[in-house]
Amino acid sequence: MLFVLLAMVVLASLLSDRFLTTNNLLNVARQVAINAILAAGMTVVILSGGIDLSVGSVLALSGAVGAGIIAGGGSWLVAVLAMLGLGTLLGAVNGFFVAYGQLPPFIVTLAMMAFARGSTLVYTGGRPITVFHPSFQWFGHGQVGPIPAPVFLVIVLYVIAHVFLSHTKVGRLIYAVGGNEQASRMAGIRVNQIKVLVYALSGFTAALAGIVLTSRLFSAQPTAGSGYELDAIAAVILGGTSLAGGRGSVTGTIIGALIIGILGNVLNLLNVSSFYQDVAKGIVILAAVLLDRLLHAGGRGVAVKGVSQGE
Amino acid sequence: MTKRIRLLVVLSVLLLAFAAAVPVSAQTIGLAISTLNNPFFVDLKEGAEEKAAELGVTLRVVDAQDDPARQLAGIEDLIAAGVDVILINPTDSAAVVPGVLAANRAGIPVITVDRAADGGVIVSHIASDNVLGGRMAAQLIVELSGGRAKVVELEGIPGTTAARERGQGFNEVISQYPGIVVVARQEAGFDRARGLTVMENILQAQPEIDFVFAHNDEMALGALVAIEAAGRAGQIKVIGFDATADAVRAVQEGRMLATIAQQPRLMGALGVETAVKVLRGEPVDKFIPVPLSLVIGR
Numbered sequence: 217m218l219f220v221l222l223a224m225v226v227l228a229s230l231l232s233d234r235f236l237t238t239n240n241l242l243n244v245a246r247q248v249a250i251n252a253i254l255a256a257g258m259t260v261v262i263l264s265g266g267i268d269l270s271v272g273s274v275l276a277l278s279g280a281v282g283a284g285i286i287a288g289g290g291s292w293l294v295a296v297l298a299m300l301g302l303g304t305l306l307g308a309v310n311g312f313f314v315a316y317g318q319l320p321p322f323i324v325t326l327a328m329m330a331f332a333r334g335s336t337l338v339y340t341g342g343r344p345i346t347v348f349h350p351s352f353q354w355f356g357h358g359q360v361g362p363i364p365a366p367v368f369l370v371i372v373l374y375v376i377a378h379v380f381l382s383h384t385k386v387g388r389l390i391y392a393v394g395g396n397e398q399a400s401r402m403a404g405i406r407v408n409q410i411k412v413l414v415y416a417l418s419g420f421t422a423a424l425a426g427i428v429l430t431s432r433l434f435s436a437q438p439t440a441g442s443g444y445e446l447d448a449i450a451a452v453i454l455g456g457t458s459l460a461g462g463r464g465s466v467t468g469t470i471i472g473a474l475i476i477g478i479l480g481n482v483l484n485l486l487n488v489s490s491f492y493q494d495v496a497k498g499i500v501i502l503a504a505v506l507l508d509r510l511l512h513a514g515g516r517g518v519a520v521k522g523v524s525q526g527e
Numbered sequence: 528m529t530k531r532i533r534l535l536v537v538l539s540v541l542l543l544a545f546a547a548a549v550p551v552s553a554q555t556i557g558l559a560i561s562t563l564n565n566p567f568f569v570d571l572k573e574g575a576e577e578k579a580a581e582l583g584v585t586l587r588v589v590d591a592q593d594d595p596a597r598q599l600a601g602i603e604d605l606i607a608a609g610v611d612v613i614l615i616n617p618t619d620s621a622a623v624v625p626g627v628l629a630a631n632r633a634g635i636p637v638i639t640v641d642r643a644a645d646g647g648v649i650v651s652h653i654a655s656d657n658v659l660g661g662r663m664a665a666q667l668i669v670e671l672s673g674g675r676a677k678v679v680e681l682e683g684i685p686g687t688t689a690a691r692e693r694g695q696g697f698n699e700v701i702s703q704y705p706g707i708v709v710v711a712r713q714e715a716g717f718d719r720a721r722g723l724t725v726m727e728n729i730l731q732a733q734p735e736i737d738f739v740f741a742h743n744d745e746m747a748l749g750a751l752v753a754i755e756a757a758g759r760a761g762q763i764k765v766i767g768f769d770a771t772a773d774a775v776r777a778v779q780e781g782r783m784l785a786t787i788a789q790q791p792r793l794m795g796a797l798g799v800e801t802a803v804k805v806l807r808g809e810p811v812d813k814f815i816p817v818p819l820s821l822v823i824g825r
Contacts, residue, residue: 232608234607234608234609237607239606239607240604240607243600243603243604243606243607246603247600247603250596344619344621344622346621346645356625357625429596432596432599432625433595433596433599433621433622433625434621434622434624434625435595435619435621435622437595437619437622439593439594440594440595440596442594480600481600481604481607484589484600484601484604484605484608485604485607485608487587487588487608489588489590490563490588490589490590490592491563
């Protein structure tokens with residue numbers, strides 16, 4: 217998939233002389249950040265053989281609650297901690313019903329998606345909550361050296377996620393559960409605890425994305441993040457992670473997120489109508505995955521076992 | 528390796544297929560529109576495109592699909608694409624501020640259309656002239672009644688610009704005609720159900736009513752139900768505001784007298800016209816009101 221990303225960068229630079237400018241590349245990085253943060257948590261869930269449809273709504277609810285705290289005169293630190301805590305809690309609730317309730321992740325997170333969106337509308341009364349706080353603003357508009365803060369957060373998050381997944385015992389257990397849940401249980405792995413953990417992590421990253429988005433827009437929108445779960449899933453799939461679980465990596469996911477981000481950016485630079493942009497996005501996702509499959513055919517083989525088991 | 532090259536070629540053709548021709552023009556106007564899933568904003572965009580073609584400037588449109596984050600990304604892309612002026616039709620007045628500030632930092636003039644921005648430097652704001660719309664409703668009553676009528680005014684949510692400005696324009700004109708008496712003036716919250724109950728009460732209290740002016744179509748349609756239920760449909764003529772689909776149908780069926788419509792196409796055209804003036808260095812007004820049009824039945 218790295219090959220597809222490189223090809224896109226080359227094409228984008230050939231098609232628009234505005235693409236390879238520092239300013240524009242920083243644009244792309246900032247624009248990709250929210251999806252990349254959501255997709256990091258989504259990767260972990262999908263690796264465990266699940267799916268999380270609630271991330272867009274959890275993002276909106278935590279964003280609204282945090283903005284409400286700051287707008288009500290609370291400290292920004294309390295707001296940030298409350299947002300991360302709430303997101304993690306909602307994720308853990310997802311995980312609890314998936315693990316101990318033995319319910320399909322698709323259904324549980326679909327229910328959470330509706331619940332969190334509804335709660336956001338109740339909490340905000342349908343109106344955006346404006347926040348203008350110099351410290352809180354850092355998450356969307358700050359800098360670490362020359363790097364925009366959202367991009368910095370993505371880098372830190374992905375380094376941690378990579379180390380966690382490939383260099384810790386718990387990380388490897390997540391792969392094991394996603395690869396074969398039955399065998400994992402028989403091997404004595406506490407599958408239920410792993411499941412609660414992965415959904416809690418996804419809730420955490422959704423809240424982090426909510427912090428960045430709220431800060432970036434100076435306001436929490438009741439409709440924020442609608443449909444973002446699908447972009448996050450697309451980034452994970454583009455990154456080569458198997459929907460059936462057990463196979464994939466966050467390094468792939470960040471490449472997937474960049475492919476989606478660069479595509480939108482370059483089509484805007486080329487003045488392509490938004491209707492065609494969605495058409496293009498669909499075709500590129502399909503083509504990229506197909507291409508990846510062709511390039512690797514015969515090599516590692518493609519995991520196609522029991523796709524339905526992941527849902 | 529040759530396989531990879533072949534695939535690269537296939538991919539290039541694929542991407543090129545989506546890349547519309549990019550005309551190189553000295554002057555480019557960017558339009559960041561809130562959504563194209565609503566005919567009102569599609570009309571606005573088309574009005575802008577027609578005017579841009581007429582004036583020989585390039586127009587680049589980015590669509591936010593009602594998502595403020597997507598709108599901010601679109602504005603950033605327009606800045607990166609090097610447009611000379613940006614027309615913004617905000618998805619939300621508060622969330623658009625970072626986008627306006629980004630354009631300000633890049634030294635690109637910003638014009639807002641339809642909805643205003645809560646902050647940043649805006650060269651001009653183009654929106655419907657609600658005051659004029661209120662006057663149009665009043666003038667219609669004056670013409671039809673010859674300056675002698677009993678009138679009911681249903682007001683929108685207090686404090687909203689729409690309610691304030693529509694009421695202001697309406698009363699400005701009515702107050703010049705001593706023969707036109709406002710027999711009742713009640714607030715009905717822009718809501719159809721409230722319009723119904725408020726009108727029911729007024730009908731009880733007032734034996735003589737010739738016209739009802741409602742600050743929006745929802746209240747007008749609610750009032751209409753009350754009037755028809757009371758069997759006074761022939762005597763009382765209702766004027767609404769906004770030209771919603773339901774209201775236009777009621778006007779065509781002859782149940783409602785008229786409704787005042789916004790002109791999104793004209794709004795888009797005025798946006799581009801104003802942007803071109805800014806490019807030429809001509810002075811422009813801080814607020815440019817877009818006149819409304821009257822939708823009236825036979």
